[in-house]
Amino acid sequence: MSDGKKNMALEMIYTSDEHGNLIELESREKLHLAVSSKLHAAVIGMIRRRDGKYLVQWRSAKKLGGSRLDVSATTHVRKDETYETALQRSFRKELHIKEDVPLKHLFDFRYTEELGDHKENEFCKVYLGEYDGGYEPDEDEIDTVEFMTLNEMKNFVETNGKKATKWLRETVKRMS
DSSP: OOSOGGGGGGOEEEEEOTTOOEEEEEEHHHHTBTTTOOOEEEEEEEEEOTTSOEEEEEEOTTSTTOSSEEOSEEEEOBTTOOHHHHHHHHHHHHHOOOSOOOEEEEEEEEEEEEETTEEEEEEEEEEEEEOOSOOOOOTTTEEEEEEEOHHHHHHHHHHSGGGBOHHHHHHHHHOO
């Protein structure tokens, strides 16, 4: 979900079972082809500031599923990572956050989405990160960021569904 197309062939990510247990490493390229996609491990982070607003990003047009409103950060779980350490890596890469963000596990879900000849088939763990520090969006990952309340995100998803990533739609509908 997170890393650009240029890194796809090099990235090895974990497949998972229906409970999110990590199984074996396979190439991201193979796992994202519609004809060979297996369930694989992904992690989503929603950053919330003290004022109650969430950081959401406009996913870069350069990326698979780009030019849509997206979660704060998301990625796959790689070798020697946990869901939590993968998410911290994603915060550093996508938002250039230098320190670890305190995380609270919210929920899990599974989703699939066809994207042309690619397919997402993911077990997603979702975390809340309380964070008011500095960030700098990576231009290869993110076009812009916005801050929205949960109700604003829910309204956006309800009225502009196709302009939001499926993993944002699935995350927002489960948040309370």
